[in-house]
Amino acid sequence: MKNKFALFVAGAIALLILPLFAQYFGNGWVRILDSALLYMMLALGLNIVVGYAGLLDLGYVAFYAVGAYMFGLLASPHLTDTFDWFKNTFQHGLHASVWLVIPLGALVAGTFGVLLGAPTLRLRGDYLAIVTLGFGEIIRVFLNNLDAPVNITNGPKGIDTIDSIHIFGADLGKDHTLFGIEFHSVTMYYYLFIALVIFAVLICYRLERSRIGRAWMAIREDEIAAKAMGINTRNLKLLAFGMGATFGGVSGVMFGAFQGFVSPESFSLAESVMIVAMVVVGGIGHIPGVLLGALLLSALPEVLRYVAGPLQEATGGRLDASILRQLLIALAMIGVMLSRPRGLWPSPEHGKAAPVPVPVK
Incomplete structure (x- = not known):
């Protein structure tokens, strides 16, 4: 017990000082950590759908986009510059608080998740993957074309000048100094993201050990047997889609605030595939494995930039650095x-082999 507590304290201290150590080597390294934490939240949400309920979702990035555009519309001058009603009503601009946008983004994304799950209740496997893939592409196409006849999303240009997050009077978009230590903007966002990831882990941990989580796992293992045992598979599938989507919506809100700009290009099919790969590579249904997979697959492309460049120079520029980086990621x-x-x-339980009988002498 003492060893576990000491390990927990050491891990907490390491997480607190990690961005302060990384920012001395440049804000780029802290930004990689911030991006990894966002992907951890996304992977945890998708793990509810894929890992717990066993529903293959290739359109998960759509909920990420919903949350990002929700914050972009409510915390930028876009609506007041486009619509006279907003301009007359909010004369100083529409700058919604993050405490309002986070639950709103989670609610709207969860609603979209239920809407996606409703027509797919009878689908399984590849058919479910194709439908969810189509849903993700539909959302992206809508975002790309909703600039006419009424300009809602600003089309492929995206929405810029999005407000940064203000928490307890502190603007996370600016650098701060505390006790003589300088905290850069990316470091401030790191602490917010790590708090959200810890909160998401606690939710997933409780869900996994709850009656609902065990029912999801029963559906994953054998849906027919679960239905025969009296489990309402319809409602639980909808709940899985809705719960997973809320994580995507909150992550999207954080992404919009962190980047200060959102556009349809950030929510392509490749993003959905990468999030699914994080869950699969880390370990389906296992929270520590999902976190590890998200960390590796989000940080690896950025780290490989420092490998692809020298390799390109070694070949006399005959290999494109971006293509070489993608090749290295695929090989890894x-x-x-x-x-x-x-x-x-x-997960130690899922897929465990049957015990081998010991011969009697």
Whole structure:
């Protein structure tokens, strides 16, 4: 017990000082950590749908987009510049508080999740993946074209000049100094994101051990047997889609505030596939594994930038650095799945082999 407590304290201290150490090597490294934390929240949400309920969702990035555009519309001059009614009503601009936008983004994204789940209740496997993929592409196309005849999303130009987050009077978009230590803007966002990730982990941990979580796992293992045992598979599937979507909505709100700009290009099919890969590579249904997969696959592309550049120079510029980086990421993922078929950190219960009988002498 003492060893676990000491390990917990050491881990907490390491997480607190990590961005302060990284910012001395440049804000780019802290930004990589911030991006990894956002992907951790997304992966935890998708793990509810894929890992717990066993529903393959390839359109999860749509909920990410809903949350990001929700904050972009409510915390930027776009609506007041476009519509006279907003300009007359909010003369100083529409600058919604993050405490309002976070629950609103979660609610709207959860509603979209239920709307996605409703027509897919009878679908399984590849058919479900194709429908959810189409849903994600529909949202992206809508965001890309809702600039005419009424300009709602500003189309492919995106929405810029989005407000930064203000918490207890502190603007996270600016640098701060406390006790002689300088905290850069990206470091301030790191502490907010790490708090949200810890909160998301606690929610997922409680869900996994609740009656609802066990019912989701029963549906994942055998839906027909679960229905025969009296589990309402319809409502629980809708709940899984809705709960997972709320994580995506909150992550989207954080992304919009962190970037200060959102556009449809940030929510492509490749993003959805990458989030699914994080869950699968880390370990389906296992919270520590999902966090590890999200950390590796979000940080690896940025770290490989420092490898692809020298390789490009070594070949005399005959290889494109971006293509080479994608090749290295693909090879790394293939290597992981060949060596660890159940993921880097799989669940100890799921897929456990049957015990081997001991011969009696």
